[in-house]
Amino acid sequence: MSPSTGSGRRLREHLVDIRPLREIPAFRAFWIGTTISSFGSQLSAFALLYYVWELSHSAALVGLTGVVRAVPLAVCGLLGGTLADRMNRRTLLLAMRLAQMASAATLAVLVIVGVGNVPLVYVFMGVGAGLASISVPSSQTFAPRLLDGERLSAGLALMRLSSQFAMLAGPFVAGILVDSLGVGICLAVDAVTFIAALWGIVSLPKAVGEPQRDAAAGKSERGILGAVRHLVRTPVLLGAFVADLNATLLAIPTALFPVINAERFGGSPVTLGFMLPAIGLGGILAGVFSGRITRQRRQGVVMVACCAIWGAGIALFGLSGWLPLALLGLVIAGAADTGTVVSRGTIVQRSTPDALRGRMNSLDFLVGAGGPSLGDLRAGMVASATSGAVAAVSGGLACVVGAGVIAAAIPSLRSWRGDAAERKTAVSPSTVDG
Template structure:
């Protein structure tokens, strides 16, 4: 008997190339030490922040038993996110972005320590939780535009698509591991355990920011209110970029029933804090999967159509999720499908924005982006919580998903040029 490998056992021709082309490109992490430290620090702190998000929702719901009160958590952070997102972006275009990111990360660590203290002391005051969430929103919105606008300075332009995918992996790694770990810790040791871990986790981001060189904008810009208005005017003059923002806003406001997860965990599935952690993590599992297998995205040129298709898939998945009473794994699968669709949309939208924005405008556009990406879900928390309080969690989830699809169809009808957007001939 021959010991030579059988032709049937040999790898299929091109299989290795296919896998390499499908998986995310790790070149930015291998070749750029500063980017590697920032990526790792953000990944660790993101896990801690998502643990805190679950802990706050569980604590508010435990204190009040109200979906409306839980939804108000999102509204409390919405105003700081909008105000400091816009002005934080303007500031990032006029000062050293490294220092701004360092200040914001340190502020977030302090707020997490305050949350840990109130839980350890057993204060049981919802107002304290609301105030802490508002501070978190302000510090996050202040520092995030600075951190995001650093990326084109940390990696060569040819590596930006790969860096965008890696940033998505980092974010969704936090969204995946954080809620699950948070649910386990909260169930075993209480909310204070999640807050304490979050406080320590910020050490990674603070260290990464400390090691960076100065990150002043490449060209001077005007300070103050005029800078904010310049960013808004720039966005107004870019119809395709503006449409991508509106599509994402529709998905976040109407199609994200995050505030309902504590109530859904109990009423749909008879679960507890661990079930809440699974529900929060499921979209991130899908998003992480989509980002890990994002190599194919570079071969798609119709970015506008891809964004609208992805957001439509998100809305339909959320609507179906609202009908999964008694079937936890089906609900988790639909949330994961929604998360995968969101990742695809995000990568395309980020690429479109980086093409359109010069360095001196990146902070302001990232500030507007923060208002949409971070502020939209908070408004969505309020919307879904209010609708659920007036009707039921089922009606809230289903109607929100269908409203998202309707908004996408309206955008497609009003802006047909967005469907024809071609990355090979970009017209922002």
């Protein structure tokens, strides 16, 4: 083997593993549809925030959009988990996407004809958030049914890369469209992109939509309490949830961006505009070079390490008074966040029987959505009492320490291996391709 051949092979091992897209047609179609639809959703989210501001010029009303989304996300997310374990998940997801498409199209028409107002936008925001959160637990069950072994981790990395791309490209394109064609066009494009999502869902084999009944679960595992019991009784799952909360409660920097920008960098909106995309850039880079991460069998070690790196990146962001170094800290944190999401997803999906997977996904969704909100509250309170820099540095360092404590206290998390000894939840490739 020539040196160039060896170098090429080593490079491929570090790049994102695209075997799930190449080998599993159903996953490929679902991924493409989800990617296009996610991009449309980002267009809509940006356009609606701008529209509320344009109608009201009230920061309070713009901020209230978070609450408008949060309540249905929490309530409907739990409902979605229960429904996903009781009915065909493919059918449920199709129904939710059709409803989302109808909602987006209706709002687009109302805005284009000029009858939109803030209360009306709130209603459609709430409806959209509720429908989306009902669909999340079902949509997350397909990858573990379609993929096995390393391909599951690789598939989750590809899904993460897709969402990071949408988060970066969506607002940028939306800004151009809103400026040139208005808010309504973004909402209309969002409605159209649901066609791609529907195509991806229809491409899934009907068999992967049917929950696999676990006779051992019994009546005691019915309802959301069944998922809670499984979570409490499975230390590796509990450790994964606690590790995620450690990172989000202690070291979420979003609320600190305007504070640190004013303290350290003159308060320029241009400078502020670099901060969140820096995290997204780190996430995309980690996704592109995720091959080594997804091929690791000890995903618990990967998760704990990435949590610690996330905290270190946030601490670096808070320590630096030089903008490039501060942004580098956010890029590092964003890369670690992708590693955490992929490893946690692998652990959750492979440690949960399919009969409980919808409800467990709903709990995972609540942790992922609620942790950052509480983390922003903590960061804001600490920053009010001290400074934005102190809040970032103290939170980041506490996250690093917390990751070490979790690794020491929950040995099953650091020793967890995603190999053949784990519960098998994927269907065979022959079934998928059919």
